């Protein structure tokens with residue numbers, strides 16, 4: 001077997017990326033090795049089940065939401081290149097008592113409703129520039145996704161994989177038995193065409209007309225306007241659904257729906273949609289809120305929600321035109 005380059009080797013070879021960003025990525029990757037062990041230990045370590053409290057999203061926290069949040073939070077605060085952090089599980093930003101460097105936003109455990117049934121979950125992160133002259137405040141986190149200096153996710157599945165975009169390209173690393181991230185996927189690219197869609201069909205009656213029209217066209221298969229049959233997949237862990245799309249193409253939708261008209265979608269802009277959108281665009285795909293590129297949206301709130309349509313470029317364009 002040929003020797004695979006590891007994450008440290010990849011970071012060292014990335015000439016165009018800032019050295020301090022590489023340090024932040026290395027710290028996150030190490031924390032995710034720790035998370036993968038807790039996730040894998042499941043009921044043995046007593047880490048499954050509900051924590052018995054509600055987070056800022058009004059969602060019931062799992063024990064693992066809290067454990068994984070604490071692992072990342074502590075690791076990032078100890079990293080000299082990190083000035084502040086924001087998490088799905090924390091109401092407010094936290095600062096590290098430093099100026100300059102970077103801000104990190106993260107979803108420590110994505111798809112946590114799947115954890116108790118042993119289905120893939122993940123961690124999503126985004127790295128943004130921090131102000132040089134003072135400690136960061138909440139406003140400093142509200143940067144459009146184009147300003148991300150790096151983004152990535154880890155999927156805790158049959159294999160634990162880190163998918164990363166630094167200054168260019170998308171690379172995948174598989175966690176080896178000795179705890180090293182080895183590059184197994186070089187220059188990941190999303191095919192522009194697909195015949196596979198991912199959406200929570202149980203919300204169909206609440207969707208807006210264009211999304212209904214688009215999905216109806218897919219469902220009609222060969223007999224409908226698309227003239228080809230479509231397959232459907234929905235893991236209900238965004239990380240796992242997006243990972244599948246990076247590996248074999250597809251389109252993922254979590255659209256606005258009429259149940260809670262004030263909440264534009266379910267997914268959060270700063271630590272779910274933006275990092276995934278950067279990865280998808282760097283892999284040649286597209287990511288929109290149905291019309292506008294996610295990366296061009298100006299955030300207005302830390303925990304802002306946004307409709308998400310991402311994946312194979314031609315298919316995302318069809319949703320915008322529906």
Ligand SMILES: O=P(O)(O)OC[C@H]1O[C@](O)(COP(=O)(O)O)[C@@H](O)[C@@H]1O
Pocket residue numbers: 059088107109110111112113200236237238239254266
């Ligand atoms: O349960 P639903 O409505 O299908 O929603 C599934 C979506 O919710 C999420 O689980 C939200 O993430 P969290 O688990 O981090 O809150 C996504 O990963 C997934 O795409």
Ligand SMILES: [Mg+2]
Pocket residue numbers: 107109110111238272
């Ligand atoms: Mg999530």
Ligand SMILES: [Mg+2]
Pocket residue numbers: 088107108109110111112
């Ligand atoms: Mg989460």
